[in-house]
Amino acid sequence: MEEDGKGQAADRGEGAPTLEDVARRAGVSTATVSRALNTPERVAPPTREKVDAAVRALGYVPNFGARAMAARRTNTIGAIIPTMENAIFARGIQAFQEALQAEGYTLLVASSLYDPAVEEAEVRALVARGAEGLLLIGHDRDPAITRFLAARGIPAVVTWTWQADGPVPSVGFDNRATMQEMAGQVIAMGHRRLAAISAPTAANDRARARVEGIRAAMAAAGLDPAALDVVETPYGIDTGAAAFARLMSRQHPPTAVICGNDVLAAGALRAAHEMGIDVPGRVSVTGFDDIDLAEVVRPALTTVHVPHRKMGRAAAAALVAMIRGGPTPASTRLVAEIRLRASLAPPPADAPPG
Amino acid sequence: MEEDGKGQAADRGEGAPTLEDVARRAGVSTATVSRALNTPERVAPPTREKVDAAVRALGYVPNFGARAMAARRTNTIGAIIPTMENAIFARGIQAFQEALQAEGYTLLVASSLYDPAVEEAEVRALVARGAEGLLLIGHDRDPAITRFLAARGIPAVVTWTWQADGPVPSVGFDNRATMQEMAGQVIAMGHRRLAAISAPTAANDRARARVEGIRAAMAAAGLDPAALDVVETPYGIDTGAAAFARLMSRQHPPTAVICGNDVLAAGALRAAHEMGIDVPGRVSVTGFDDIDLAEVVRPALTTVHVPHRKMGRAAAAALVAMIRGGPTPASTRLVAEIRLRASLAPPPADAPPG
DNA sequence: GGGGCGAGTGTAAGCGCTTGCACGGCCATC
DNA sequence: GATGGCCGTGCAAGCGCTTACACTCGCCCC
Known part of the structure; x- marks a missing residue:
């Protein structure tokens, strides 16, 4: 794509269409297009239709970065799990995401591979991408990370564990x-x-x-x-x-x-x-x-x-409440129940005592 | 943390520090800070140290959206898988991500829940976030999606399947x-x-x-x-x-x-x-x-x-090559081998013929 | 019939960053 | 002792979007 850049650019019409392209085609200002997209009820129906038509014709997709910068909001939440290859995290995260989506938030997931340094880097990366809240697994981490988040005013919730008090509220079990x-x-x-x-x-x-x-x-x-x-x-x-x-x-x-x-x-x-x-x-x-x-x-x-799923949902609820300006909630304790199955039985009769 | 919002804002100095804050503190221009961060070898060592010190002191994290907009590059690749809860995707995606990371790219993963409409929405969301390439699973999808990506000049690779020719090159097995x-x-x-x-x-x-x-x-x-x-x-x-x-x-x-x-x-x-x-x-x-x-x-x-892992790595290589301007590569066929284990044996002797 | 008001739209100022261009100082070269 | 070149830095123009603010109508009310 970069060999010469000219032929290609022509192929795709000088890159992605922008709000301005849509505005020009619809014969309105960029402000109106923006409103038609974000607060349609504040735009006259005929105008809205012209804008919608232009959006479709151009295949316009708003630039997330530009939007985030201008609106100073991302509606994005980040989660850092040790690894996706462990089914337990996959399930909890899935529930977490579904709950967030219902609240209008998008989830960004990163994995730390159980490495504290990687986790710290991921925290920064998610914050850089505008995460307004963070889900973390467990309490073990450099206090500098918690301080960093606090300084930025970014709420965080820890899960897969439970602790009555801690630098970060937790949603999980003991x-x-x-x-x-x-x-x-x-x-x-x-x-x-x-x-x-x-x-x-x-x-x-x-x-x-x-x-x-x-x-x-x-x-x-x-x-x-x-x-x-x-x-x-x-x-x-x-x-x-x-x-x-x-x-x-x-x-x-x-x-x-x-x-x-x-x-x-x-x-x-x-x-x-x-x-x-x-x-x-x-x-x-x-x-x-x-x-x-x-x-x-x-x-x-x-x-x-x-x-897992309940934990994911509860964590989402707690985090969203914090982002929306609620007070830091108390930790939520869930119960994990023992399931007795065939692999546990009394020791053999001839077993010598411990 | 947001109970009243005013005291807090003071606590965190009116939000996240920006490049300009770093520049002011280091006594240099924002251009120099930017260069110190992105091309340190082009900045005099003493200057670089001043900048680094300011960055550390402020806990500065660059704003990804702003950077992407100014640089017109995101170094981000997107992947859409049916679900994270299926271990097979988790493993392939992990390998994909590791390979991308080695090339300097960040991976954003979304899941479609096997719903074509959701997949389409995710494609748009990833493009909105600046994905420079996309990994998709399987060939089944509305051709409009493929056209959309082609119009934007965004390369895509399909995996978990193999097809000699198709609208999108594939890396997988038959x-x-x-x-x-x-x-x-x-x-x-x-x-x-x-x-x-x-x-x-x-x-x-x-x-x-x-x-x-x-x-x-x-x-x-x-x-x-x-x-x-x-x-x-x-x-x-x-x-x-x-x-x-x-x-x-x-x-x-x-x-x-x-x-x-x-x-x-x-x-x-x-x-x-x-x-x-x-x-x-x-x-x-x-x-x-x-x-x-x-x-x-x-x-x-x-x-x-x-x-899975090999597939992930190969897909990453193909996608990166396309993003870097290479020609659309041919589909890559991998082999999937049969593993004979105990669950397969001849039918019972008394089984009536089919 | 004039004033007020609300609905709909446009103008323009940024959001935080990168980067082309210009500039000043220094060293090596003729 | 000029001249050129290079290195390190600063200036400033955007990137694509949202949103205060201003403005224009048309309508209702007195």
Whole structure:
């Protein structure tokens, strides 16, 4: 397109038509065209029709950047998620977007790949594009980012986690308490030697909270929290399988493996199958998130049902309220329920105590 | 944060800092600040440092819209996928984005929810935001959209399908031929009574091509293509399960169910389990896409491995070449390979012929 | 019959940025 | 010791749009 620029430009009639082109063709001023497009009720019907005809004839599409600059509004909201490849985010974000759209906002999504530096860059990029509000995942991040947003007066909501107070209001569930409940169930089944497969906890407060939840349940049951055998590994079925294999090769393998998410758990189940280890006969496995996978896998996965869609909708409502000038709302706590399925059962009778 | 708006405005110094604020603080002109930011090598090092300091102190972030308007470039590419909730798109798009980023482009993603009208609106929205190129899925769409893009001189690439010639170059695989190969394998196993579970074929050339591929394989094997029992159903595990139940309740149930994608196939497997139908003993099931699910499910799913990431990278390369002024490239054909796993086996010995 | 008013439209001032052009100073060259 | 060239910088003209403000009608009311 740039080889010489002249022939091409002719092909497409000197670039995209502008408001002025429309105005000229309709025989009115640019102000009138602008009004016909944005506040049609303030333009006389015959004028409106002339403008509409010109718009159609020219294939006119308003330039978003110019509009944003002149109107000083973008009706755009940004969201930064760790990755689109994780189904749990895809679902929540979809609901978030639908709710925003109903309110007249457009969503821009970026992914941070779990890298804090990338996340910071994405925050700036979204702000540069005029985001009037931001959805973020989790609380772990450089306070400078929060300060930056506050200085700009850009509201933000954190989700996929819940914290009564924090620099940013949250809409989500209590990862620690929920996982404690899950681990409590496992212990109640009679398990004493627990292990966990967790996502890397470094810059991930959700993963950290979940591991803490397990330890809390152990402490509450009189077990030594320090005895929890934790393997951290990146997200993925293969990595989950490898982690499970590692845990089961310990001198005293666990009777229950609590996984930080369903994908890791699915990997554990696959590894168990490959290793000829019976689940839940010999070892129980639990997940977290309740993605579709959980019900399809054999044995079906005991997991925590996270209300992704509800979370997305609630986050959208909170953010829109803030943008429209409401006071900073309190954090909203949703409940995530345990779904008991076949992968959790009492430990084998011959299992030695923890 | 907006309860009254006045005190706040003071807090944030009347809105976001602009280039001019930076220039004033650094004691240089706005032109110099702009150059320091965009072409640092053309600015004397001491000046550059003053500018950088001012930028940091002010927390300056350039206004993307203003920049785009002045520079007449956005370095932005748009993609419209049916939905983010489908893992296959998530993965391909991720690779697409990574490749674009390496070339200095930013990706904007929109989803059409399989609705042509929404897709058209998204095309306009992305063009409005300055997309310099577009990635689209499949060839099915109103020709007016293609004409619109051609008139604007905006290059587009279609993916997830392959067609030697078309209004838009494509980067993908041949859905029809690939599915024909898959169905050929099924028939070679001895199956005669085939059924299919397909995504709605209305505005989806990929789904349509896959069903045609099955029929072509039947015809090639001397079977009556019209005898193929097809159930169309929206994407989802539950819907796949329901479709499978429906197929198996026919007077003469099939011995093989060929599914248009892995998610529908996973639903079929779940339904089979629930109904006490042995797979592959009584009926075989195949999928398409080879998402993670396929290897985790029991029995493991025979499916078609689609090179999502490779496709994303190739599409990015083609699009960038077109944007940079290259000629419209020929369509690129990738190969999708069949992965034979446990869900496909010969039909039961007592199965009556088709 | 004149004044007031509201509806419909036009004029023009920016919004924040990039970039062609001009300019001043410095060094190398003849 | 001029002359030319280059480097670093500033000036100012837009990019395409929205929106206060001003203006013109035509109508209603007194």
